[in-house]
Amino acid sequence: MNTVVITGASSGIGLETAKILTQNGFHVIGVSRSEENCKRAKEKILSENPNAQITFMQADLMQQREVVKVAESITLYLNNSGNGELYALINNAACIRSWYMTTEEGYEQQFALNHLAGFLLTYKLLPALIKAKGCVIMTGSGSHRGIKVHWDDIMLNRRYNPLIAYKQSKLCNLLFAKGLNDRYAKDGIRAYVVDPGLVNTDIGNKGTGGLVNFVWSLRKKHGVSPDVPAKTYAFLCEQKDRQNGLYYYLCKEINYSKEVTCENANRLFELSERLCGIRYEGKEMVAV
Amino acid sequence: MNVMITGAAGGLGRSLANECGRRGYNLFLTDVNEDGLLCIKQGLERQFNVTVATAACDLTNAESVDQMLAVIDKHQIRFDMLLNVAGMDYEGGFMRREREELVRIVLLNNAATLRITHAILKRRRAGKPFNIVFLSSLASMFPMPLKATYAASKRFLLDLAISLCQELKNENVHVLTICPGGMVTTQKAIHGIEAQGFWGTVTTNPLECVARNAIDRALAGKSIYVPGILNRILFFLGKIIPRSWIAAVIHWRWSGVTEVTGH
DSSP states (O other): EEEEEESSSSSSHHHHEEEHHHTTTOEEEEEEEEHHHHHHHHHHHHHTTTTTTTEEEEOTTTTTHHHHHHHHHHHHHHHHHHSSOOEEEEEEOOOOOOOOOOOOOOHHHHHIIIIIHHHHHHHHHEEEEEEEOEEEEOOOOOOGGTOOOOOOGOOOOOOOOOOHHHHHHHHHHHHHHHHHHHEEETTTTTTEEEESHHHHSSSSSSOOOOHHHHHHHHHHHSSSHHHHHHHHHHHHHHSSSEEESSSSETTTEEEOTOOOOOOHHHHHHHHHHHHHHHHHOOOSSSOO | OOOEEESSSSSHHHHHHHHHTOOOOOOOEEESSSHEEEEHHHHHHHHHHOEEEEEEETTTTTHHHHHHHHHHHHHHHHHHHEEEEOOOOOSSSSGGSOOOHHHHHHIIIIIHHHHHHHHHTTOOOOTTTEEEEOOOOOOSSSSSTSSSHHHHHHHHHHHHHHHHHHHGGTTEEEEEEOOOOOOSSSSHHHHHHHHHHHHHHTBOOOHHHHHHHHHHHHHTTTTTESSHHHHHHHHHHHHHOOOOHHHHHHHHHHHHHHHHHOO
């Protein structure tokens, strides 16, 4: 049975994707911030599908030491329960912050969770992904367009704006996926970004407050149910021959920002490696 | 520039550490949270490639401080700036708190601050200007029912800083006091600000701006920094309105908020 890891799996898009994938015969390892949410989500999935192969692990991915810890637990689990292969990693956990807030490392929280957590978790699970010739899927957003990476102040310390921080983190998701494809396509790994569209989830209501909370409460009413974008994740996971595209919306490849270039992807890789204290192998660029 | 920051593993202390790291200063960070110190040290080194030393220390414990000072003396570290950030509060009215909790507020916010300020002043770099920053609060300007001990402890810091400013000015020591309103340092702080509604939001100061401006003002030799125009107005009103009136208004106001938050 193929195993898929989904972060932010206890609600919204992550939960719906976990439901679909378990229904389609995948073994899902969900990661969520609190024990209580893990328990509730597991019960929900099992109540709809008693045969679902679902495991939950608790980790606050905002903190790098917890990313490392959960990656070790996942690797151990994969080795003990099967052949150590990871078929897909879905880096879905994300947040919005109304104010500038930092992680334990002093990193801005949206950048830390929406980009760095996925970057570090992917690195830690890369051997398992390479074994399975697996794929990495990031939850992106159409809002990645119309912005450049603020290279001179990537944590937006000088002028923090919640929307810009979010847009930039979503552009980083695309740059990371491109960087992964450039480095690891030769090993059979593919990375994708899913644009979920406007979805009725609580992302803008969790830990935000103020204007962001109010605006999102109004805006999300126009969003689709999370099970709509979940189908795109399932579509990408289920392809026998990996798709060659990068950015998907409603199971179809779509265009993305012109800022997603090799140069920017390499620059983000280098910076993210430094901020996570790691170094990806596979430095050689390959044409894809 | 060698800078010591107390309470560096969270909140404004962590933001000030980031700001100093960005400016390329060498940092000596202390906090009671050892894991948090190691994380911020790692983050600063990775971001700014600066020299960061850490020492986990309970500043309310003289022995723990002496151990830290022994390390400083062993390496003959001399400082150019001290950022006194370590502080605490327990939410809730006076009689709702345990006796020792109340005492602990004063032990950390005041006694420990005195201890470390005296110790680091003794270890300042000779012949160079030295900056001390005290983290007081907008609360220092008001007697605050339901936050009585905290507000009084912050008033202590304000008065201490103003006095030291005069006492040490001929020794090339500059003293800045920061008096911010609320700052979003934790998820709990967000709930507190939300519970206060409009006034909570408009008196909240962005953490990153307070950190940046505090260092700028300290280096410029300023003596007091109240972030935000509205907070400056409230700070001024605190000087002219009878203190018993202010206490009555604040009691009325906070009683409503504590009912909402359940404290």
